[in-house]
Each structure stands twice: as structure tokens, then as C-alpha cells.
Amino acid sequence: MSKVTKEQVLRSSGVNVLKCMRCGKCSATCPSYDEMEYHPHQFVYMVEKGDLEPLLNSDSIYKCLSCYACVERCPRGVEPAKVVEGIRNAVLRQSGMNHIKAENIPEMLDEDLPQQAIVSAFRKYKR
Amino acid sequence: MTFSYYPGCTLKTKAKDLDRYGRKAAEALGVTLEELPDWQCCGGTFSMSKDEIASKLSAVRSLASAKDKGNDLVTLCSACHNVLKQTNDAMKNDPDFSAKANNYMKLDVPYNGETNVIHYLEMLRDKVGFDKIAEKVTNPLTGKKIAAYYGCLLLRPGKVMQMDNPENPTIIEDFIKAIGAEPVVYPYRNECCGGYVTMEDKALAKKKSNKVALSAAENGADMIITACPLCLYNLNKNADESDIPVYYFTELLAEALGVKD
Numbered sequence A: 001m002s003k004v005t006k007e008q009v010l011r012s013s014g015v016n017v018l019k020c021m022r023c024g025k026c027s028a029t030c031p032s033y034d035e036m037e038y039h040p041h042q043f044v045y046m047v048e049k050g051d052l053e054p055l056l057n058s059d060s061i062y063k064c065l066s067c068y069a070c071v072e073r074c075p076r077g078v079e080p081a082k083v084v085e086g087i088r089n090a091v092l093r094q095s096g097m098n099h100i101k102a103e104n105i106p107e108m109l110d111e112d113l114p115q116q117a118i119v120s121a122f123r124k125y126k127r
Numbered sequence B: 001m002t003f004s005y006y007p008g009c010t011l012k013t014k015a016k017d018l019d020r021y022g023r024k025a026a027e028a029l030g031v032t033l034e035e036l037p038d039w040q041c042c043g044g045t046f047s048m049s050k051d052e053i054a055s056k057l058s059a060v061r062s063l064a065s066a067k068d069k070g071n072d073l074v075t076l077c078s079a080c081h082n083v084l085k086q087t088n089d090a091m092k093n094d095p096d097f098s099a100k101a102n103n104y105m106k107l108d109v110p111y112n113g114e115t116n117v118i119h120y121l122e123m124l125r126d127k128v129g130f131d132k133i134a135e136k137v138t139n140p141l142t143g144k145k146i147a148a149y150y151g152c153l154l155l156r157p158g159k160v161m162q163m164d165n166p167e168n169p170t171i172i173e174d175f176i177k178a179i180g181a182e183p184v185v186y187p188y189r190n191e192c193c194g195g196y197v198t199m200e201d202k203a204l205a206k207k208k209s210n211k212v213a214l215s216a217a218e219n220g221a222d223m224i225i226t227a228c229p230l231c232l233y234n235l236n237k238n239a240d241e242s243d244i245p246v247y248y249f250t251e252l253l254a255e256a257l258g259v260k261d
């Protein structure tokens, strides 16, 4: 994977990671906490340190539900979900890094699945 | 009262009841919903990245076309509402994004977030009034214990959505009272059901959906109501440890107004 820089992630997410006071409230409220190897507060902290490689290679980026709980409940207005999204988009933008492929969609479908789920998954998991 | 109306792709297909009952109920309340003639699918979820421009343009086009009509734009699907509201906020408050989007779209007059986007529930509360609705109810749902499921997208991020207090909302509970039923407040009403992760990690979607459905049932609810087709799907299909029924709020409104067929 070509180099993804800290500056690139900061610019894309628009987040000021320096505002974080490391209280961990974002991670405590995250509904995907158990499924994540790195938690929202670690995304913020590790991007601040420029320690991107573990995040770029972790499945944690696909576990965020975009539920905005961390955004709403962070006492410092850091908006950790935007950092998670910034890392995920950096990965997806590398060619060949689509997390789901169109040809795999049919096997995921059932008669009740709303279009919304498919359209959203395309936006969150592929380019 | 006339509004522009954005149905969204899901309401044209899997969630026809959300749309159909929403239209019938509006008619009974003396509200005219004019479907935007040239709406495009909003993409289902807002891209939080500032450098994502192209994927936000379909929402911008719908918003700009509503501006030409000159009425408030009413949404019904929670997800569409969230996407349109957040995109509109970016057009208004992020000059870099709005310059780029306007540049792509080449409109005669630039669009800068002028359209007022309101959810159907806000239309009921702020334009019609829950007291007026209560007067028009012919078939009150007396004795029914109903759990409102807000999920995430109606309320958050609160500073953009501005529908209600994101941690202690009352709008759907007030709606439930207006149709003559009894609201059940329970801890998971504004926690996520898993959303689109059902496409990536079914086990996670099941875990989250079961938490919501079981929490509503444990607190004594007979049913759950929602404004979101994906919430409905998750709470019906992925919440496999509970059999509490889930309905669109518009179906109950139509029933209470006596216009459900």
C-alpha cells in the first residue's frame, strides 16, 4: 500500500485530534466496541502520533456503524467517527482494496433487505 | 399546507407502506405533499470525509431542485433525512465543499443550503401540531403500549439534525400520545440497531438489534415503531431472540385517522 500520511487523514476528516483529552467516553459508548481491535479513542490518539499502519491494516475500520454516538457524546467535540472514516477511505481509495465486491452482493440479499442497506454498504465498504 | 416531498429509493420498493400510509395520513390532515419530480437516490449514508464531493452531489441536486419549488422539503426515511440534512449543512457552512459542489453542478444560480429540510415527524409536530392531530383521530389506539425507536440517524449529530434533544427525545412519544396510545420509554431507544453492518457482519447486526428489541419488550411494549426501513428490517429479521412486532409510524397514524385500508 502506498504511503498514507497523517496530514492526509487530518485534512480528509477535518478533525482536530489535539482537542482530545483521552477520557475514553467515545469508546465506552461505541456499539461496536467488542468487535473492534482499535477503539474510537485509539484512532484519535494513534493518528495524533502518526501511528497509522496498524489502523490501516485493521478490520476495525469496517466495524464502525456511523451511528454518531461518539460524535454526540465526546465532551470535547472531537468527532472520532470522522477519523475512523478518514482511515477507511484512505484504504478504500487504494485500488483493489474494495471491502465488498459487487459480485458478492447477490448472496447477501434476502427478500426483505431494503435498498438502503445495499446503497449504504457500497458507500461504506467500496469505492 | 403544501410541502415538497422526498420519498427516497427504499420507499419506492421495499418500504412502500412507509410511503403509502404517510401520503394517506397527510391527505387526511389537509397536508399536500408534492413529490419532487427529479429526486435522485441520496446514497443512503452521508460520507463524513470532507474530500468526498462526487458522492454528495445527488443529494445536492435534490436540495437545489426543492429550492426552485420554494417549499420546505419533507423527508420520511430516517436515512434520507440524515443525508439530506447533513449535506445541506455542509452546503451552508463548509465554503470549500459548497464551492466545489457548485462548480461541478454548474447551476444557473449557485445553491448554498437555502432549502429547509424537515422530517415528516417535525411536520406533524411543528406545522400541523400534535393537538390538531389528536382532534382528528377517529380510531384512537387506546391501551396500546408503544415503544418509539429513534435509532441514530433522526437525532445525531444533534447540532445538525436539531430535531429534538438527542439524549432525551420526546417527539415520537408525543406522537404516540396524539394517536391515543401509551408510550413506553426504554434505554435502547436511541442506540444503534447495527444499520448497514448487516451486509458485513451479520452477527454484529443480530447482537445490536436483539438488544433494542429485548429492551423494548422487557419494558412492557406491545410493539415498536420506527421511521427507518433498515431499522424495521434489523428489528424484524436480525432481532431473532424477540418476536415483538415492528411497524412504521405512518401505518399507525393512518390507522388512528381512519384512513388505513
Ligand code: SF4
Residues within 6 Å of the ligand: A019, A020, A021, A022, A023, A024, A025, A026, A027, A040, A041, A044, A073, A074, A075, A076, A077, A078, A079, A080
Ligand atoms: S470522547 Fe472525545 S475527548 Fe474523550 S477520548 Fe474520545 S475523542 Fe478524546
Ligand code: SF4
Residues within 6 Å of the ligand: A026, A029, A030, A031, A032, A040, A063, A064, A065, A066, A067, A068, A069, A070, A071, A080, A081, A084
Ligand atoms: S460512529 Fe462508529 S466509532 Fe463512533 S460510536 Fe458509532 S460505531 Fe463507534
Ligand code: SF4
Residues within 6 Å of the ligand: A115, A116, A119, B007, B008, B009, B010, B011, B040, B041, B042, B043, B044, B045, B077, B079, B080, B081, B083
Ligand atoms: S437513504 Fe435510502 S432510501 Fe433514502 S434515497 Fe437514500 S438510499 Fe434511498
Ligand code: SF4
Residues within 6 Å of the ligand: A065, A067, B078, B079, B150, B151, B152, B153, B154, B191, B192, B193, B194, B195, B196, B228, B230, B231, B234
Ligand atoms: S438502521 Fe439502525 S443504524 Fe440506521 S438509523 Fe436505524 S438505528 Fe441507526
